[in-house]
Amino acid sequence: MDSPAAVEAADVVKVYGHGDGAVRALDHVSVAFPTRRFTAIMGPSGSGKSTLMHCLAGLERVDSGQVRIGRHEVTRLSDAALTRVRRDHVGFVFQSFNLLPTLSAEDNILLGLRLAGRDPDKQWFDTVVDVLGLRARLGHRPSELSGGQQQRVACARALVGRPDVVFADEPTGNLDSRSGAEVLGFLRASVHEFGQTVVMVTHDPVAASYTDHGVLLADGRVASHLQRPTADAVLSALTSLGA
Numbered sequence: 001m002d003s004p005a006a007v008e009a010a011d012v013v014k015v016y017g018h019g020d021g022a023v024r025a026l027d028h029v030s031v032a033f034p035t036r037r038f039t040a041i042m043g044p045s046g047s048g049k050s051t052l053m054h055c056l057a058g059l060e061r062v063d064s065g066q067v068r069i070g071r072h073e074v075t076r077l078s079d080a081a082l083t084r085v086r087r088d089h090v091g092f093v094f095q096s097f098n099l100l101p102t103l104s105a106e107d108n109i110l111l112g113l114r115l116a117g118r119d120p121d122k123q124w125f126d127t128v129v130d131v132l133g134l135r136a137r138l139g140h141r142p143s144e145l146s147g148g149q150q151q152r153v154a155c156a157r158a159l160v161g162r163p164d165v166v167f168a169d170e171p172t173g174n175l176d177s178r179s180g181a182e183v184l185g186f187l188r189a190s191v192h193e194f195g196q197t198v199v200m201v202t203h204d205p206v207a208a209s210y211t212d213h214g215v216l217l218a219d220g221r222v223a224s225h226l227q228r229p230t231a232d233a234v235l236s237a238l239t240s241l242g243a
């Protein structure tokens with residue numbers, strides 16, 4: 001039986017613009033992302049992947065429907081309460097790393113917790129840093145790190161607070177295939193060995209093959225699901241959607 005959902009969208013509609021120019025980016029989307037699972041959101045360009053991730057993460061408001069993160073129904077929250085839920089319960093990994101250039105790797109990893117007034121769990125910090133191979137790089141600034149190392153710092157930053165869910169938006173988009181494989185291997189290990197929950201938006205069938213489950217979007221709707229997707233299965237599913 002599936003474990004309870006870490007994040008859930010119920011009948012979500014998101015429309016950009018008005019009148020003739022309106023775009024229905026999400027058209028009654030219902031999807032649940034179970035805890036301790038690595039899920040890929042896939043689909044052709046313009047199918048609504050980023051919009052869904054932004055709505056799930058509380059970065060954008062929905063027009064109708066509900067979004068729940070853990071026990072928080074985010075669609076009901078004020079902006080201030082939503083900011084707190086994001087800060088305390090959600091981790092992010094972006095394609096462009098988004099590290100602060102003047103801070104060391106260690107300070108980047110810990111910044112979110114410090115801003116929230118939370119003490120890091122030293123043992124968990126050490127685990128994350130060691131699994132990501134960052135121990136010798138903690139004093140380096142982002143400009144002194146390779147792209148793969150910067151993305152590993154971003155993964156550590158996302159996970160150090162043990163969020164309910166980590167959203168990764170094309171996390172390997174700016175990496176060579178070896179660095180990309182390391183980051184994907186870590187995200188998978190964070191789920192299977194450390195019990196985290198990761199939702200990743202990706203175009204890349206190989207990246208999707210690291211996940212447990214794929215949700216395919218087309219025209220703002222859930223088109224299909226793939227269990228334990230292989231790169232070939234993803235490719236043929238995307239091809240059948242005209243991607």
Ligand SMILES: Nc1ncnc2c1ncn2[C@@H]1O[C@H](COP(=O)(O)OP(=O)(O)OP(=O)(O)O)[C@@H](O)[C@H]1O
Binds near residue numbers: 044045047
């Ligand atoms: N801020 C916005 N204003 C107007 N339209 C938008 C906005 N953001 C997204 N859209 C439209 O909503 C639809 C879904 O966009 P979205 O970026 O979610 O797709 P995507 O699947 O992530 O695409 P890609 O793979 O190209 O990044 C598209 O038609 C897009 O043009």
